[in-house]
Amino acid sequence: MRSVTQHPVLGDELTATQLSRLGVRRGGVLLVHASMRSAGGDAGSMKDSLRVALGPEGTLVVPSFTPENSDTSRSYLERVSGLAESARAVVRAAMPPFDPALTPAPSMGVLAETVRLSPASSRSGHPQTSFTALGPAAGKLLSGHRPDCHLGEESPLARLYEADAQVLLLGTGFAGCTAFHLAEYRRPTRPRRLYRCVVARESGRHWWEYEDIALDDGDFPALGADFVRRRACEVSVGRVRSARSHLFGIRAAVDFATTWLEEHRRGR
Structure with a gap:
């Protein structure tokens, strides 16, 4: 038996076959959240496998969020917890400004960074919640990302919804399911807050x-569990390499989440 690790092209094809069997549509649009630690192997070959499964007409999308250049983000608040204001000022002074061509997105994982650094990739311009895409639909999906709209109707998430994209949680849970945030914008009552x-x-x-809605992913694991249980026929579950993964349509997820959030966030 030939070793997959000694034949990366064969490995890419095998992973692409797993993705196709899971239900990734050839020629479609796919938003991926991935844990390469769970999947195993290297991110470059995973990116190639995803593109093989999508085919030349398909488009791969990943989040390229940058909470590292904000002093209102969760990551900043955790980083400076317990520090004096003078020490916090030093941290803020060292934060580089967002540059869509250069600013890394380390918290999004190695696959997302591999896609972002690909020569043919495009990135939206939001200084906090940008997306990166590879494929023929990249320009249409990423254009018009309004800087005061993180993940709403003027963001790539809404364009992904319009494109009937699929979402792949590759070794990750629903806590990081970005698609659910679009449902927050579609609630009749939307609490707002300041970001910087x-x-x-x-x-x-x-x-x-700037002001935008108050994003809250605290109940996303419960939301995701209900989505899988109540819409099981619309969620494919399987392994990609060694990672347990979920694949589903973004429209089904957002529509379900919009109703779910209204039921479970009454009064807030």
Whole structure:
């Protein structure tokens, strides 16, 4: 028996076959959240496998979020917890401004970063919640990402919904299911809050403050569990390499989440 690790092309084809059997549509649009630690192997070959499964007409999309350049993000607040204000000021002063061509997205995982660094990739311009895409639909999906709309109707998530995209949670849980955030924007009552991050202007580095809805993923695991249980016929579950994975349509997920959130977040 030939070793897959010694024949990366064969490995890519085998993984692509797993993806196709799971239900990834050839020629479609696929939003991927991935844990390469769960999947095993390297991110470059996983990216290639995803593109093989999608085919030349398909488009691969990943989140390229950058909470590292914000002083209102959860990651910043955790980082400076217990620090004096003078020490917090030092942290803020060291934050580089967002540059869509250069700013990394380390918290999104190695696969997302591999896609972002691919020569043919495109990235949306939001300084906090950008997306990166590879494929013929990238320009249409990523254009018009309004800087004061993280994940709503003026973001790539809404364009993915319009494109009837699929979502692949590759070794990750529903806690990080970005698609559910679009449902937050579709609630009749949407709490709002202020956000702040560092951006680049002609005059140099600049702190920018803006208002958007208060994003909350705290109940996404429960939401995801209910989605899988109540819409089981619309969710494919299987292994990609060694990672237990879920594949589903973004429209089904967002429509379910919109109703679910209204039922479970009454009064907030």
